[in-house]
Amino acid sequence: MTIPVLTIDGPSGAGKGTVSRLVAKKLGWHYLDSGSIYRSLAIALLQQSVDLNDEEEIVKVAQNIVLEFECADELIVKLNGENITAQLGLESTGTVASVVAALPEVRRVLLQKQKDFRQLPGLVADGRDMGTVVFPDAQNKVYLTASAVQRATRRYKQLKEKGIDANLSLITDEIEERDRRDMERETAPLVMASDALYIDSSDMSITAVIEEVLGLIH
Numbered sequence: 001m002t003i004p005v006l007t008i009d010g011p012s013g014a015g016k017g018t019v020s021r022l023v024a025k026k027l028g029w030h031y032l033d034s035g036s037i038y039r040s041l042a043i044a045l046l047q048q049s050v051d052l053n054d055e056e057e058i059v060k061v062a063q064n065i066v067l068e069f070e071c072a073d074e075l076i077v078k079l080n081g082e083n084i085t086a087q088l089g090l091e092s093t094g095t096v097a098s099v100v101a102a103l104p105e106v107r108r109v110l111l112q113k114q115k116d117f118r119q120l121p122g123l124v125a126d127g128r129d130m131g132t133v134v135f136p137d138a139q140n141k142v143y144l145t146a147s148a149v150q151r152a153t154r155r156y157k158q159l160k161e162k163g164i165d166a167n168l169s170l171i172t173d174e175i176e177e178r179d180r181r182d183m184e185r186e187t188a189p190l191v192m193a194s195d196a197l198y199i200d201s202s203d204m205s206i207t208a209v210i211e212e213v214l215g216l217i218h
Helices: 016-027 035-047 055-064 091-100 104-115 130-134 148-161 168-184 206-217
Strands: 005-009 030-033 067-071 075-079 123-127 140-145 197-200
Touching (some): 005 016, 005 130, 005 206, 016 030, 016 067, 030 035, 035 075, 035 091, 055 104, 104 130, 123 130
Parallel strands (some): 005 123, 005 140, 030 123, 140 197
16 A cells, blocks of 8 residues: 655645645655754764764664654754754754764665654655655655745744745845755755646745645645
């Protein structure tokens, strides 16, 4: 029996996380936020004071981490039972994550971890290469994007609401630069799967996007 998978790929800030979580909740399926995988490993390595030059030890830690994603109002990520959500966005976490993401053996172990999330009754997987690399056989694939300006405006509003000073043109530049990096990198670049449904959410509400995604499933 094939366990159904819905993959939602696309660039940063397109609303993948929100859409994926809400769709998973509506379907009663499991949820995988692939972007948190490397950051979660980074937190585990920092907690255990692992030497980042010791690839063997890093691989060992990667094999043993247990991750859970809970779709509450906001995503809750648990590492070995501990809520690590607040630590995921830290600069230190991101730095370590980018170091370990370059190690082929670590990528292999974490690729398998992601595949293991495929459990009944189904899985919604959100990321950059879910439909192309991790679950190429998924029956339902979505490529969700929005214009760089639209994504930057959303990010700008989020920061302002949190009382953080922000510069819209600077955020737009950063998003365009990140897109370029993601699309040009050698390992698992951001590309749209040939059999994916293309959705541009620039002028769509979250509700409209969710309806279109659920329409694909049903």
